[in-house]
Amino acid sequence: MKKGWAVFAAFFLIVIFLSGCRDKVTPEERLAKYLGHWNNGEFADMYSNYLNEETKDTYGKKGFVERQEKLQKDLGIENVEVTYTKPAKDIEWDSEKPASFPIQVKMETVAGPVEFEKTMTLVYETNDEIEDWFVEWDSSFIFPELGEKDTIRISTSTFARGEILDRNGLPIAVNGTGYEIGIVPGKFTDDEKKAELTELLGTTAKYIDSQLNQSWVKPDYFVPIAKVSNNDIPLLEKLAEIPGVTRKETPMREYPYGEALSHLSGFIGVITAEQLEKHKDEGYTESDLIGRQGLERLLEDRLRGENGIRIYIDKAEEGAEAVTVAERPAVDGETVSLTIDAQLQKQTYQAMRGEAGTSAAVNPKTGETLTLVSSPGFNPTEFMLGISGERYKALETNPLKPLFNRFTASYAPGSTLKPITATIGLEAGTLNPTEGLTINGKTWQKDASWGDYKVTRVHAEAPNPIDLNKALVYSDNIYFAQQALDMGSKTFVEGLKRFGFDEEIPFTYGMKPSQISNEGTIGSQGQLADTSFGQGEMLTNILHLASMYEVFLTEGLMYKPTLFLEEEDAQVWKEGLVSAKNASIIRTSLRNVVVDGFAQVANLPSVPLAGKTGTAELKAASEDKGRENGFFVTYNSENPDFILAMMIEGVEDNGGSAYVAELVSRVFAPTGENQ
Missing domain, CATH: 3.10.450 (Nuclear Transport Factor 2; Chain: A,)
Structure with a gap:
C-alpha cells in the first residue's frame, strides 16, 4: 500500500513539473x-x-x-x-x-515613410x-534620435500655385506681387483723412479703428489694412498722398490682362464653406485660396500643388541641431499653357469698345482657340482681394452685365448661318450656285397656307436674277428660305447635325451646345424658312460658329477646338462637310461680301478680308423685342491664320451688323489703318 502511494506521489510531482515547464x-x-x-x-x-x-x-x-x-x-x-x-x-x-532582439520598424507618416x-x-x-x-x-x-526631453515638431512649407500662360508664354494668371496697405499710427493724425481712406479702400472707419486698437500696435508700427494690386496705379498714387499711409510689397496672384481675359482666367479667392465641404478630404483649410471662377477653378487640381511637411526632433540640448525624421518637399502646381494668344485677345477686347458681346477666334489649320472674349469684363484682382457688397451690386445691376460670361452661351446667329445653309444645299444637290431666282418685293410667302407669316428681306433692291453669290452679298433671306424649302427639313436638319448642331461641343471649357430648335426638329415650313437664315429657335455658340467656317478653308474638315497647348492639334471633329469645288464657291462669295456687299467697312486696303455679316432679331423676351444682335465672321482670304467671329448686342440703332464688321476690321488692320 505504501509503495502504491509512493508511485502516485512521484507521478503527481512529474506532472506538476512538466506542466510548469509548458507554462514558462x-x-x-x-x-x-x-x-x-x-x-x-x-x-x-x-x-x-x-x-x-x-x-x-x-x-x-x-x-x-x-x-x-x-x-x-x-x-x-x-x-x-x-x-x-x-x-x-x-x-x-x-x-x-x-x-536582446534586433527589431525593424516601418510606418507611414504625413511627411512620408519612416524606417x-x-x-x-x-x-x-x-x-x-x-x-x-x-x-x-x-x-x-x-524615433531613434528622440531623447527623453526632446520635442517632436511639424513644420509646413507652402507650394507655389501653378501659373497659366498663353501660347507665347505671356502671363495670364501668375504669381507676382502686390501691396499691403497699412497705417503707421504715429503719423496718421488727421482724422479727416480716415473717411478718404475708407472710401479708397472700400472699408469702414470701424474696421480701421479695430486694426489700430489691437494690443500689439505701437506708434511706429505698420498696421495692415488692405491689399491692392500693383497695377492699380491711380489708387496707389492717391493712397501715397495720405500722411501715415504706407505700403509693403506682398506676394499676390496677378492677372496682367485684366478685363480682357477675366471670364476665361477667372480668379482665386478664399475658399467658401461649400467648397470646403466639397474638398474636405483634400487638405484644404478655411483660410486657403482656391479657384473660384474660370480656368482658375477648372484647373484647380492641376494648379494647386501640394504643401511640404517636415517632422523633426527639436533637441533639448542648447545649440544642438534639429533632427529630421521625415520630410515631404512642397510640390508646386503645374504651369498650364493655353492655345490663347493673349495679345490678340486684348486687341479684340479693345476693338469691342466695351460693348456687350462676345467673340472667338480659331486657327483653321489646327482647331486651336486663339481668343475667347466676353465683353465687358471685370477686374479679377478686385474679386481675388475680396470685393465689397456695394461694388458687387454695382456690377450685378450694370445693364451691360459684365459678370455674365457670353462666350459660353448661345445666340441666334442670323445671316452668318447662310454660308452653312448654302453648303448643305450644294452638297445635297438641291442648290445650283449659278441658277438665278427671280425675287420681287421685300416680303415673300410660299402660299396662302402660311397665313400672316412672310419672309422679309432687307435689300429688295438686289438685282434679279438672284444667284448664290448675290444672295450672300445682299444677304437675301428669301433666297435662302426658298433653298431650304427645296431641300426639305429632313435634309436641312441632317446637314446641320453634321455640322455639330444638337451635340456637345468637344471643348474643355463648358459651352452651351448649338441647337436647331428647342425640340431639335423643324415642325413647319415657316420654321424651316426662319432657321435657314439663323432665326427661329436656332441658337449657336460663338466658338462653334467660328469653327464651322473652317470647312471653307480646309475643304470639308472641322477640327475639335482645343484650349491647351498640350492637346493634339488638328483633331478632326467633323469631316466631308463640303467638297473642294463647293468650298471654293463659298470662299469667293465671302470675299465678295466684303468687297461688294454690306461689309465694305471691313474692306481694308492691305488685308483682304472675307466673311459674312448677320443680324438676329430678339423675339423671346418682351423687354428685348425689337433689339438686334449683330455678327461678323471673317478671315484674311490670302493668309487665313485665324477665323474671328464676333457678336455685339443691341446694334439696331448703331449701324447693324456693319458696325460689328467695322469693329472686327480693327483687329486685322495694321496700325493706323481703319482706326
Whole structure:
C-alpha cells in the first residue's frame, strides 16, 4: 500500500513539473505578443502588461501611452509594421541575463515613410507579483534620435500655385506681387483723412479703428489694412498722398490682362464653406485660396500643388541641431499653357469698345482657340482681394452685365448661318450656285397656307436674277428660305447635325451646345424658312460658329477646338462637310461680301478680308423685342491664320451688323489703318 502511494506521489510531482515547464514563456514569445500590440497601436496593453518596472517609473502612463497615441494622430502614423529577427533555434534563455532582439520598424507618416532598426531588450523580473519577461523601453523606440526631453515638431512649407500662360508664354494668371496697405499710427493724425481712406479702400472707419486698437500696435508700427494690386496705379498714387499711409510689397496672384481675359482666367479667392465641404478630404483649410471662377477653378487640381511637411526632433540640448525624421518637399502646381494668344485677345477686347458681346477666334489649320472674349469684363484682382457688397451690386445691376460670361452661351446667329445653309444645299444637290431666282418685293410667302407669316428681306433692291453669290452679298433671306424649302427639313436638319448642331461641343471649357430648335426638329415650313437664315429657335455658340467656317478653308474638315497647348492639334471633329469645288464657291462669295456687299467697312486696303455679316432679331423676351444682335465672321482670304467671329448686342440703332464688321476690321488692320 505504501509503495502504491509512493508511485502516485512521484507521478503527481512529474506532472506538476512538466506542466510548469509548458507554462514558462520564452522572451521571444513575450516579444512577439508585445510587437503584435505595437502594430495595432494598443499602447495601454503594452504599458500595463509588458513594460518592466523601471520603464513605468521613468515614463509613466502619460509619457508612454498618451504621448504615443497623440503622436499617432498628429503625425498621421499608419501602416505600422514592427518585426524582429528570430534567434537561433537552439538558444537557451537564462532568466538571470537580459534577452536582446534586433527589431525593424516601418510606418507611414504625413511627411512620408519612416524606417529604423533598434535592439529591444527583455528582462526577467517580478512585476505586480507576476514573474515573466518584460520590455525595457525608452523614447528612442518612437524615433531613434528622440531623447527623453526632446520635442517632436511639424513644420509646413507652402507650394507655389501653378501659373497659366498663353501660347507665347505671356502671363495670364501668375504669381507676382502686390501691396499691403497699412497705417503707421504715429503719423496718421488727421482724422479727416480716415473717411478718404475708407472710401479708397472700400472699408469702414470701424474696421480701421479695430486694426489700430489691437494690443500689439505701437506708434511706429505698420498696421495692415488692405491689399491692392500693383497695377492699380491711380489708387496707389492717391493712397501715397495720405500722411501715415504706407505700403509693403506682398506676394499676390496677378492677372496682367485684366478685363480682357477675366471670364476665361477667372480668379482665386478664399475658399467658401461649400467648397470646403466639397474638398474636405483634400487638405484644404478655411483660410486657403482656391479657384473660384474660370480656368482658375477648372484647373484647380492641376494648379494647386501640394504643401511640404517636415517632422523633426527639436533637441533639448542648447545649440544642438534639429533632427529630421521625415520630410515631404512642397510640390508646386503645374504651369498650364493655353492655345490663347493673349495679345490678340486684348486687341479684340479693345476693338469691342466695351460693348456687350462676345467673340472667338480659331486657327483653321489646327482647331486651336486663339481668343475667347466676353465683353465687358471685370477686374479679377478686385474679386481675388475680396470685393465689397456695394461694388458687387454695382456690377450685378450694370445693364451691360459684365459678370455674365457670353462666350459660353448661345445666340441666334442670323445671316452668318447662310454660308452653312448654302453648303448643305450644294452638297445635297438641291442648290445650283449659278441658277438665278427671280425675287420681287421685300416680303415673300410660299402660299396662302402660311397665313400672316412672310419672309422679309432687307435689300429688295438686289438685282434679279438672284444667284448664290448675290444672295450672300445682299444677304437675301428669301433666297435662302426658298433653298431650304427645296431641300426639305429632313435634309436641312441632317446637314446641320453634321455640322455639330444638337451635340456637345468637344471643348474643355463648358459651352452651351448649338441647337436647331428647342425640340431639335423643324415642325413647319415657316420654321424651316426662319432657321435657314439663323432665326427661329436656332441658337449657336460663338466658338462653334467660328469653327464651322473652317470647312471653307480646309475643304470639308472641322477640327475639335482645343484650349491647351498640350492637346493634339488638328483633331478632326467633323469631316466631308463640303467638297473642294463647293468650298471654293463659298470662299469667293465671302470675299465678295466684303468687297461688294454690306461689309465694305471691313474692306481694308492691305488685308483682304472675307466673311459674312448677320443680324438676329430678339423675339423671346418682351423687354428685348425689337433689339438686334449683330455678327461678323471673317478671315484674311490670302493668309487665313485665324477665323474671328464676333457678336455685339443691341446694334439696331448703331449701324447693324456693319458696325460689328467695322469693329472686327480693327483687329486685322495694321496700325493706323481703319482706326
